Amino acid sequence: MPGEPDRLFLLGLAANPAGTQDFSAWRRVDEIADGPDGALRKGKETDDYRLRYRIERSM
Structure with a gap:
């Protein structure tokens, strides 16, 4: 997302x-x-970002 x-x-x-x-x-x-500097850091428990997913297959 822009700016994020x-x-x-x-x-x-x-x-x-x-x-x-x-x-x-x-x-x-x-x-x-x-x-x-845009360097990666490990996520922490206090970071408010979560994701869940589902895999849908097409035939």
């Missing part, structure tokens, strides 16, 4: 993951590029 730091979520999915019916558990952000 990059946020990385490392999902650890297989190269060809199976579909899922439900959403995953909420995941905390793994890394954020919010330093003055």
Whole structure:
């Protein structure tokens, strides 16, 4: 998003993951590029960014 730091979520999915019916558990952000030089830092429990996902496969 413009004006926002990059946020990385490392999902650890297989190269060809199976579909899922439900959403995953909420995941905390793994890394954020919010330093003055844009360097990545590890996400902390206090970072208010979470993500969950569902894999939908088309036939």
